[in-house]
Amino acid sequence: MNLLIVNNQQTRHLESVLKKEGYQVKTACHGREALSLLQKEHFDGIVSDVFMPVMDGFQLCRRVKSHDRLKKIPFIFLASTSFDDGDEWFAKTVGCNLFLTTSEPDTVLPQIKKVLQHPKEFTEVCEEKEFLQEYSARLKKKFDSILEQMEETQKKLSQSEKKYQNLFEGAHDATFIMNTEGRQIEANKRASELLGYTLEEFRELSFREIVVPSYISDSEEKLKLLHQGEDVPIYEKEFRTKDGKAIPVEISVSGIKDESGRIAYIQSIVRDIEERKKAERALQESEEKYRSLVENVNVGVYRVTPGKEGKFVDVNQAFAKMLGYTKEEILKLKVSDTYMNPKDRKKFSGKVSTQEVVKNEELHLKRKDKTPIICSDTAAAVYDSEGTLLYFDGIVEDITERKKMEEALKESEGKYRTLIENSKDSIVIIDLKGNVQFANKATEELTGYTMGEGVHMNVRQITPLKYWPKSLFMLKKAMSGEPVPYFESVIKRKDSRYVPVESGGQAIFRDGKVVGIQIITRDITERKQAEEQIKASLREKEVLLKEIHHRVKNNMQIISSLLNLQSKYIKDSQLLEVFKDIQNRIHSMALVHENLYQSKDLASINIKEYIKSLTRSLVQSWRIGSSRITLKLDVENVSLGSDHAIPCGLIINELVSNSLKHAFPGKKRGEITVSLHPCDGNEIELVVKDDGVGIPEGIDFRNTQSLGLCLVTILAEDQLDGKIRVERTEGTEVSITFRVA
Numbered sequence: 001m002n003l004l005i006v007n008n009q010q011t012r013h014l015e016s017v018l019k020k021e022g023y024q025v026k027t028a029c030h031g032r033e034a035l036s037l038l039q040k041e042h043f044d045g046i047v048s049d050v051f052m053p054v055m056d057g058f059q060l061c062r063r064v065k066s067h068d069r070l071k072k073i074p075f076i077f078l079a080s081t082s083f084d085d086g087d088e089w090f091a092k093t094v095g096c097n098l099f100l101t102t103s104e105p106d107t108v109l110p111q112i113k114k115v116l117q118h119p120k121e122f123t124e125v126c127e128e129k130e131f132l133q134e135y136s137a138r139l140k141k142k143f144d145s146i147l148e149q150m151e152e153t154q155k156k157l158s159q160s161e162k163k164y165q166n167l168f169e170g171a172h173d174a175t176f177i178m179n180t181e182g183r184q185i186e187a188n189k190r191a192s193e194l195l196g197y198t199l200e201e202f203r204e205l206s207f208r209e210i211v212v213p214s215y216i217s218d219s220e221e222k223l224k225l226l227h228q229g230e231d232v233p234i235y236e237k238e239f240r241t242k243d244g245k246a247i248p249v250e251i252s253v254s255g256i257k258d259e260s261g262r263i264a265y266i267q268s269i270v271r272d273i274e275e276r277k278k279a280e281r282a283l284q285e286s287e288e289k290y291r292s293l294v295e296n297v298n299v300g301v302y303r304v305t306p307g308k309e310g311k312f313v314d315v316n317q318a319f320a321k322m323l324g325y326t327k328e329e330i331l332k333l334k335v336s337d338t339y340m341n342p343k344d345r346k347k348f349s350g351k352v353s354t355q356e357v358v359k360n361e362e363l364h365l366k367r368k369d370k371t372p373i374i375c376s377d378t379a380a381a382v383y384d385s386e387g388t389l390l391y392f393d394g395i396v397e398d399i400t401e402r403k404k405m406e407e408a409l410k411e412s413e414g415k416y417r418t419l420i421e422n423s424k425d426s427i428v429i430i431d432l433k434g435n436v437q438f439a440n441k442a443t444e445e446l447t448g449y450t451m452g453e454g455v456h457m458n459v460r461q462i463t464p465l466k467y468w469p470k471s472l473f474m475l476k477k478a479m480s481g482e483p484v485p486y487f488e489s490v491i492k493r494k495d496s497r498y499v500p501v502e503s504g505g506q507a508i509f510r511d512g513k514v515v516g517i518q519i520i521t522r523d524i525t526e527r528k529q530a531e532e533q534i535k536a537s538l539r540e541k542e543v544l545l546k547e548i549h550h551r552v553k554n555n556m557q558i559i560s561s562l563l564n565l566q567s568k569y570i571k572d573s574q575l576l577e578v579f580k581d582i583q584n585r586i587h588s589m590a591l592v593h594e595n596l597y598q599s600k601d602l603a604s605i606n607i608k609e610y611i612k613s614l615t616r617s618l619v620q621s622w623r624i625g626s627s628r629i630t631l632k633l634d635v636e637n638v639s640l641g642s643d644h645a646i647p648c649g650l651i652i653n654e655l656v657s658n659s660l661k662h663a664f665p666g667k668k669r670g671e672i673t674v675s676l677h678p679c680d681g682n683e684i685e686l687v688v689k690d691d692g693v694g695i696p697e698g699i700d701f702r703n704t705q706s707l708g709l710c711l712v713t714i715l716a717e718d719q720l721d722g723k724i725r726v727e728r729t730e731g732t733e734v735s736i737t738f739r740v741a
Contacts, residue, residue, distance in 0.1 A: 305392075372400075434475065604642075683738070
């Protein structure tokens with residue numbers, strides 16, 4: 001069926017309901033438009049409002065019912081404005097089939113269906129004159145009623161405007177009212193205080209001039225949403241004050257509609273949230289610091305719900321890592337799942353609930369891999385404002401290793417005490433004033449005082465006055481935290497006997513401060529006696545060794561003298577030269593023993609003095625004037641034992657003798673240099689060189705008929721275990737490098 005609905009929001013609402021029921025619906029805004037549609041199309045029913053512009057419902061109904069073709073169409077009135085009982089009677093006089101005063105679908109729809117399916121027979125409408133008289137009277141009455149309503153409405157509106165104005169001006173929040181384009185801003189006093197503009201200045205502004213530029217596009221989007229009839233939730237942005245300062249604000253924006261339902265104005269209620277933002281930032285910073293602190297501490301931090309089925313609410317990474325879980329894994333567990341014995345969870349939970357705070361409770365938990373872990377737990381109960389228990393917050397520290405160390409320490413202390421009590425050395429602990437706080441059994445044997453007598457004695461009482469300054473110096477050194485090396489002293493026993501001792505000490509610390517000194521003292525009476533015996537024996541051996549060196553030197557001098565006497569009877573010059581070489585070799589060895597005899601250290605000699613004496617003796621032996629051959633020495637103060645000094649002396653003897661005999665033939669002048677220096681590590685370098693004619697290239701240094709040169713090679717490589725190098729440019733240079741211990 002085709003229906004025509006004329007005007008009014010209520011009938012428009014009915015349109016959608018009728019369409020759902022299967023009716024074909026068309027609409028018209030007033031009576032004249034409806035007549036036009038009726039002339040063109042067929043309709044099975046008309047639903048019309050009463051009062052409409054251009055042509056109202058009464059006129060439309062009379063025109064329809066007066067038309068031969070249209071008068072059988074059912075006509076239904078749906079009154080949307082105020083009416084009285086006379087309206088329904090008048091409607092029937094113009095041919096109305098049904099007069100409804102409500103638009104509720106459940107009420108209206110059945111009646112409309114009934115009229116459309118069983119329309120009443122047509123009745124004659126009233127005469128035009130009668131219609132006009134009644135219509136005019138009813139229209140006047142309606143206008144009078146409307147005027148009364150308008151006056152009452154105006155009065156209420158005036159009162160409402162006053163209330164609104166008072167509310168507008170007295171509001172604690174800034175309020176802005178502007179046109180649909182965001183201009184011609186009306187603002188209250190608070191808005192002026194907030195942004196610094198006068199009310200007149202606001203009227204010349206657009207919202208774009210008071211919003212921070214970066215927020216303008218967002219504001220325009222929200223303006224579009226309002227025009228589209230959508231609600232805009234409260235949002236935040238930044239406004240710009242007259243002096244250019246940006247301030248954060250919270251905005252509630254809404255559209256003010258006119259009578260047609262279109263948005264005529266935009267209202268914005270703006271709240272300054274600068275202080276709130278500061279508080280939020282401070283809170284966020286505080287939370288971030290707290291979160292950072294909790295996440296970065298080495299101890300576990302947790303929050304759990306109370307009760308038997310308590311769950312983890314939050315934990316830090318250290319707690320999760322401590323138990324071998326990820327944070328996500330542990331938040332899925334019951335708290336009792338982490339206990340070695342779940343019953344312990346119930347006991348601990350009850351204890352925290354009762355005491356509210358429990359400190360350093362030792363708990364036996366288990367890791368993800370089921371291995372046990374011992375923890376120290378400090379927990380507190382958290383309640384809401386009504387006293388309801390919400391959570392347990394706790395701090396957990398893994399003390400497994402500490403417990404092991406404590407057990408090991410107990411065991412160690414037992415061993416230490418046994419060691420102290422069985423020690424043969426005296427072990428004493430004194431305070432910073434020198435008073436004895438502890439002494440072992442060996443102290444009693446050393447000093448003659450019983451343990452009861454010794455405790456609280458002062459160490460000065462057993463230290464002779466002569467040794468006290470040194471002992472005091474060592475005690476002060478220990479008090480400063482430095483270790484005291486063992487030093488020798490003497491103590492006075494209870495029986496007044498003096499006992500030589502060796503003592504050492506170290507500070508005892510507590511909380512980083514020195515609180516006492518541990519002194520270990522050993523009776524060295526027997527050692528002192530042994531040392532005296534050794535010293536006496538050593539003196540005897542030194543005398544004997546000096547006597548040996550003296551006698552060896554004298555015997556070599558006798559041999560040298562005998563060779564000298566014998567040489568006077570030798571006429572062969574070559575044989576005489578051999579004798580002289582032997583004498584010089586004997587003399588070089590005799591010089592070593594002479595130096596050892598004269599040395600305070602019987603094990604080594606000063607090589608510098610030895611070489612000086614040896615070379616001077618060689619020059620004198622060969623009767624060569626110092627004006628023709630110069631002898632230059634460059635020898636450092638090095639001490640060598642006899643096992644190195646004798647080979648060195650023989651080498652110097654052979655090389656210098658060789659230079660004196662062969663390097664400077666005829667009356668040739670020249671220079672012989674002897675140098676000895678320590679090198680890297682424990683190496684010594686001995687160099688003998690001359691600027692003479694040099695050893696001929698054809699002579700092999702290691703394979704020659706000369707006993708002297710062969711002797712040099714043997715002494716250098718075999719006895720000194722050294723390396724020999726020979727240079728033949730600009731004379732002869734022999735360098736020998738050997739290692740000493």
